[in-house]
Amino acid sequence: MQLTRFCLAGLLTLALAATASAGTLQNVKKDGFLKCGTHVENPGFSALDDKGQRIGFDIDFMRAVAAAANVPEIKYVPLNSKERIPALQSGEIDLLVRTTTQTMNRDTALGLSFTTVTLYDGQGFMVRKSSGVKSAKDLNGAAIGMETGSTTELNVADFFRKNGMNYKPVVFEKQPDVRKAYDEGRCDAHTTDISGLAAQRSLMKDPAEHVILPEVISKEPLGPFVRKDDAQWTDIVRWVVWLTIAAEEYGVTQANVEEMFANSKDPEVQRMLGKTGTLWTDLGLDQGAPVRVIKAVGNYGEIFERNLGPKTPLRMERGLNAQWTKGGLLYSPPFR
Numbered sequence: 611m612q613l614t615r616f617c618l619a620g621l622l623t624l625a626l627a628a629t630a631s632a633g634t635l636q637n638v639k640k641d642g643f644l645k646c647g648t649h650v651e652n653p654g655f656s657a658l659d660d661k662g663q664r665i666g667f668d669i670d671f672m673r674a675v676a677a678a679a680n681v682p683e684i685k686y687v688p689l690n691s692k693e694r695i696p697a698l699q700s701g702e703i704d705l706l707v708r709t710t711t712q713t714m715n716r717d718t719a720l721g722l723s724f725t726t727v728t729l730y731d732g733q734g735f736m737v738r739k740s741s742g743v744k745s746a747k748d749l750n751g752a753a754i755g756m757e758t759g760s761t762t763e764l765n766v767a768d769f770f771r772k773n774g775m776n777y778k779p780v781v782f783e784k785q786p787d788v789r790k791a792y793d794e795g796r797c798d799a800h801t802t803d804i805s806g807l808a809a810q811r812s813l814m815k816d817p818a819e820h821v822i823l824p825e826v827i828s829k830e831p832l833g834p835f836v837r838k839d840d841a842q843w844t845d846i847v848r849w850v851v852w853l854t855i856a857a858e859e860y861g862v863t864q865a866n867v868e869e870m871f872a873n874s875k876d877p878e879v880q881r882m883l884g885k886t887g888t889l890w891t892d893l894g895l896d897q898g899a900p901v902r903v904i905k906a907v908g909n910y911g912e913i914f915e916r917n918l919g920p921k922t923p924l925r926m927e928r929g930l931n932a933q934w935t936k937g938g939l940l941y942s943p944p945f946r
Contacts, residue, residue, distance in 0.1 A: 634704050634836070634843035635679060635894055643683035646672040647697050647706040650688040651786050654809045654917050654924040655709055667917040668707040670907045671728055671834060671851060675705060677906040678850045678899045690784050692759030695720060698835060705847065706835040709803060711761050721838050725848040728833045730930040730939050732826035733765045734804040736811060739819050741798065746825040750775040755788045755797035757781070762802050765828040789813060803830050805918065805926060812923035846893055853900055856882055856942035857909035859933055864908035871901055882945040889945060910940065 638644050648668060649656040656666040664686050676684050687703050698706045699721055709731075710716075712724040735754075737743045746769070756762045758781040770777050780797040782788045789810045792800040800807065804822060811817045834851070836844050857863070860879050862870045871883045880886045883904075884897045891897060907913055911933075918926040932938025 634840045644676045645685045645703045647689045647703040648686045670913045674903045674907045677902040709832050711830045723838045723844045725834045727831045731803040731805050731830040733828040735823045736800045736807045746823050752798035753778040755780045755792045755800045769827045808924040852942040854910040858911040867904040
């Protein structure tokens with residue numbers, strides 16, 4: 611057993627070294643595709659449509675990075691919570707965009723880098739309306755369904771301990787199994803990030819029969835992770851996300867990006883879209899990268915409304931995910 615662990619550690623080190631020496635962008639361009647870790651199924655974020663195509667909020671950020679790198683294909687690797695971080699560490703994937711929370715441990719001790727926030731979220735609880743439960747503090751002694759291998763388990767333990775309450779954990783390795791158990795009445799409440807609860811509720815037999823309780827028990831800044839050994843790749847992913855945020859702030863959309871590139875007199879927009887300066891070539895990309903990104907997925911507001919907004923089954927409001935000019939937390943550094 612000891613020898614096996616040493617061998618695995620050695621193989622992981624060799625894999626990381628090989629990946630670092632080549633550079634992720636160069637590998638992606640050479641291969642002609644981007645390898646992305648994603649959900650098995652999480653509507654609104656990553657799920658298959660009726661044509662078998664992956665769609666969702668997280669998927670759009672993968673498409674944005676692929677467009678920046680100018681590669682035509684994305685190879686999606688469905689992963690559960692326990693599998694996602696080892697898959698990135700080992701080099702099985704180039705990019706992890708799977709509603710993953712930034713934590714100190716993940717950002718400092720696992721050989722990974724958090725890039726930037728794509729969604730400000732928090733953990734909550736969902737119960738059946740018929741239960742009469744109005745508050746998470748009414749859940750003393752309840753059976754709580756959750757996915758293992760994530761911050762969810764730790765947050766629940768903290769919440770119940772802090773409030774002097776008991777609970778029975780009902781854990782599964784895949785979110786669909788949690789939903790199934792909850793929907794069949796095998797647990798009293800379902801817990802995960804509130805966006806995830808909205809996604810899972812949309813798949814219930816009768817979504818209207820379930821309510822998300824008002825308490826938000828944690829901060830969950832979600833966003834893409836990359837390996838720590840490639841600063842260029844980290845910068846590319848981070849600035850592609852910020853491009854979509856800035857594009858919304860400056861009124862650049864999927865429909866008007868070419869017109870804005872050609873005619874905008876705003877110096878910030880000109881730099882942001884690569885018409886002037888060398889910001890994007892300094893990153894190792896070509897000057898056409900920003901226009902390709904916005905043409906592929908639109909700005910942040912378009913991505914949010916298309917996948918999570920009030921007109922989708924998830925019915926989410928922007929809230930903290932509104933632009934800083936509208937009372938939210940979304941803020942892109944200057945393109946200068």
